[in-house]
Amino acid sequence: GQSLEQPSEVTAVEGAIVQINCTYQTSGFYGLSWYQQHDGGAPTFLSYNALDGLEETGRFSSFLSRSDSYGYLLLQELQMKDSASYFCAVRHNNNDMRFGAGTRLTVKP
Amino acid sequence: NAGVTQTPKFQVLKTGQSMTLQCAQDMNHNSMYWYRQDPGMGLRLIYYSASEGTTDKGEVPNGYNVSRLNKREFSLRLESAAPSQTSVYFCASSGMRNTIYFGEGSWLTVV
Numbered sequence: 001g002q003s004l005e006q007p008s009e010v011t012a013v014e015g016a017i018v019q020i021n022c023t024y025q026t027s028g029f030y031g032l033s034w035y036q037q038h039d040g041g042a043p044t045f046l047s048y049n050a051l052d053g054l055e056e057t058g059r060f061s062s063f064l065s066r067s068d069s070y071g072y073l074l075l076q077e078l079q080m081k082d083s084a085s086y087f088c089a090v091r092h093n094n095n096d097m098r099f100g101a102g103t104r105l106t107v108k109p
Numbered sequence: 110n111a112g113v114t115q116t117p118k119f120q121v122l123k124t125g126q127s128m129t130l131q132c133a134q135d136m137n138h139n140s141m142y143w144y145r146q147d148p149g150m151g152l153r154l155i156y157y158s159a160s161e162g163t164t165d166k167g168e169v170p171n172g173y174n175v176s177r178l179n180k181r182e183f184s185l186r187l188e189s190a191a192p193s194q195t196s197v198y199f200c201a202s203s204g205m206r207n208t209i210y211f212g213e214g215s216w217l218t219v220v
Contacts, residue, residue: 042212096165
């Protein structure tokens with residue numbers, strides 16, 4: 001079967017750095033993705049890791065360790081607008097994308 | 110750019126009624142998906158379609174049927190709605206890259 005585990009809530013202050021972890025279990029693995037969703041909105045793509053290592057996109061970075069079935073999303077220089085839910089997702093074949101339950105990030109002034 | 114468009118945005122159904130959620134994408138993507146989202150449960154895959162003419166079950170297919178009408182359109186049908194199907198439904202599509210594009214969501218309440 002498949003499962004993805006991520007913390008349900010994280011709180012941080014504006015300007016800080018926060019890391020959201022994700023561990024996964026899947027029968028096949030084609031990559032780990034991260035999505036952001038604001039309340040009432042649709043999820044939007046943030047980053048994707050197919051290989052081990054760090055991918056950086058502006059203030060956001062994502063890391064993957066396939067041997068540990070583990071990844072994380074790193075958000076730097078937090079802004080109030082970063083308050084949202086963040087989902088890790090695993091593609092376990094070419095077309096089946098499964099999502100974790102999400103981490104609700106609250107950024108405080 | 111329209112992207113992924115789904116209708117209706119809001120719907121209230123009585124238990125036992127049927128309805129179809131419509132979805133269309135204009136990005137020429139092969140893969141399309143239907144997810145449902147419940148509080149604290151994340152996004153759960155109902156059905157997906159890898160290409161025109163093919164559909165496959167996801168995590169929670171019971172109570173739903175889908176049709177991949179053509180490359181653009183992927184509909185989700187509830188034959189006999191139940192209160193447990195009250196949820197937000199998202200249609201999505203993806204192309205060769207690993208990015209999934211979501212529609213704005215359909216809020217369905219079954220009373």
